[in-house]
Amino acid sequence: MPPERQRSSVPVLTDSLEIGGVTLPNRLYRAPLLEHAGNGPDAVDTLIDELEPAAVAGAGLVCQGATIVRAEGGCAAPGMTRVHDPEFVAQLARLTGAIHDHGGRIAIQLEHGGLRSMETWHRGFRERNPDLEQLAVSRSPRPLRLLDRLGFLEYDPHVLTTAECRELAADFGRSAAAAVDAGYDLVHLAGANMGILHQFASPFYNRRDDEFGDHARFFEAVLAEIRDRAGDVPVLTKVPAETEAPPGVAPTLSAAECVRLCQRLDAMGYDALVPVNGSAFWDMSVIRGAFPGRSWRDERFREGYVDAFGSRPRATLVAAANWVESFVYSREPAWNAGLCRRVRDRIDAPVLCVGGIRDRSTVDRLLGDAADAVGMARPFYAEPELPARLLREDAAADGVAAVCEDCNNCVVPQATGEPGVCRTPAVLERAGELRKDGAYDRDP
Template sequence: MATLDDPVSVGGVEFRNRLYRAPLLECAGNGPDAVDRLVDELTPAAESGVGCIHQGATLVRGEGGCAAPNMTRVHDPAFVGSLGALTDAVHDQGGHIFVQLEEGGLRSMETWHAQYRDRHPDLEQLAVSRPPWQLRLLDRAGFIDLTPRVLATDEVYDLARDFGRAAERAVEAGYDGVHLAGANMGIIQQFLSPFYNRRDDEFADGVRFLELVHDEIRDRVGGVPLVTKVPAETAAPPTVRRHLSLADGVAVASRLADAGFDGLVPVECSVVWDMSLVRGAFPDRAWAAEDMQADYRAAFGGRLRARAVATLNWLQAQRFRREPGWNARFCRRVRERLHAEGHGDVAIFCEGGVRTREQCDRLLGDGPARQAADLVGMGRPFYAEPRLGARLLAGEDALCRSCNNCTVPQAAGADGRCRTPSIVRERGKLAAAGAYETDENSAE
């Protein structure tokens, strides 16, 4: 029976254990301090013993497609080369690091961030097809601002090539693997989802796009592990009849295993970026934070709109209450199908609401509930405790209570950090007591 401490191999690369830091946007951008910020944010996890770190989504192109404030772009070889300082810092601590690649498509900031739209009036969003009527309605009502450009067939090939080029640059900079942002409403999910994809060319089959991206990456960087998130749109609102069911998600995963992906991250989500991805409490404190009000007004287009988003946020928090390990059932279904089809070597990564060491071992163990995953990840808990690995690997539980006080400020461009005083205090006490030290650190 596997436990969190056991090593695991993904695409031929051996991680020291089965704990990974799930991707969280760093908002580090590409400025002169970008690399230092990434080192500061990601290295503590490696120091604390985490097996693999998945950097937050980075953009494959130099323009457009930016889904959230200040995302890092990986189009420029000189900049990506400088990320060697990050990969070296992680490797020096015995960890591994994957780059995550993304293009935002209709989720790009100019559609939902009012101030960004004002500053970039001419930006168009890459679209798989004409946007669905629900989004067109929101556009007409003034809640979002769509200027889509539907990709011609040859442009889809160009985009896949850009994913390949970005992967090649990242691997040259020392990244150990490539993770595709296949969910969270990025363009990959838009290809996969019947909500978005109404094409009549070969890419009407959305998996075809991922197969093409796979081939573009493999042609350039051969044996480097390749992982993608796989969505099942089970949290889609009732007005959305065309969406990926759980069975569809499992079928997509099966085809991706056939295509040669080394790892899959099954996630139950909606057709848009919403709280189904970050289930937990309504972040009262975050919405009320005095220092964030101007940012919220800028992002959501004024006081009234910000209030409307907060109300929607509250409603969603009622619908998606804190659910420990909510992706376990999807992971288990995918894992069973892949094993039955002879793809037992494809690693399943499970994340989403996992907070205790016991949950981790149960997801990895071969007990009565049947093994769900080969690796277990956490996202928000690393904001609360950047050196969380040390405590989890010592058998303890994460402090994070999924209160989401980190989430809304981060969507408006603030640093990713825990803003809940009781948790910050508790972390301070634990740090003072040496709870985040590992054998390696204390030997120094």
């Protein structure tokens, strides 16, 4: 086993961090979230409204949420933005300029959902787009075929040929090149959370017998395409460990295998890695926390749930499964820290940690131990300018923490195309009090 890496100093949150030649002004970042901006005439303004406040508040890095590298298919949720068209991406220079005006850096997250896409799980979308193919790395795993036979999901996937795998990697490269031309500082790959990159990495999904049967090969092909088309832009990626897969689901990617995969990605030239624990399925292992009963009961979203899941009984069944999972995947602070620590001990590239990080004291404990930078995502729905509080010199001593309660009421309506916003009155009231008290004000 290779020796553990030694890093000479313990950083603090306000220290700068270099990733692939780009210097972040500090080590706090807004992790990718669904913005539901789409590609319409208001898309760029929507993204500016969503992302600029984090830069105004001092976030060292702002990550735009998952964007799709193809013109059709691949969206994991309604309203995702596509970045296959260079003319559209060029308009995003207004967004990158707004972030840069405040001294921040911005990354674009690139994705294709594969079997996690709406053409698999969203009943209404599938009925309205009957000719849209589901793309798969291999034939659907047996548990998914069983769900298909039972009528819970519908799988009729097209398994990518070797040439089609290469073409999909090229789509990532083309989208990255357009993004760099528009002023993005970094490219962030959606390498986990059951997207297509995760599926290539997972032994549960990937049973190919060609070159892409190597679970790191698609990551390598994507990186090569980005380097060829977009130059030396820093590239980071999430890396999955399927440690939370349900009992009996096999084979899955263990924590040890995730560490080895990270070592290979580091050797390939990835500029930073974000290791995350999760499942082999799209479930609450990704978000964790409480059952979002308020959102499931809200009549405003009822018809959207019926459209997404096919009927009221099906929507009720999904809600029941969500309730059960809330006990299985209860929230724990910084749930990826142990995995990040193991990876950080073995690679040279910076390691970024996300998942259940909510207060400055936890941030300070992670830096230099489990991570080189830390990210938060859902708390920004309630506090778009959260970094202004967390970056204060006395934040740890004052016990500064996000007001987010991990109730997940922001998440479920996104299946209907609703934007990600905080919907919990007590949380919004607390954020309003902080704003009234000037907690989000910053010195020039």
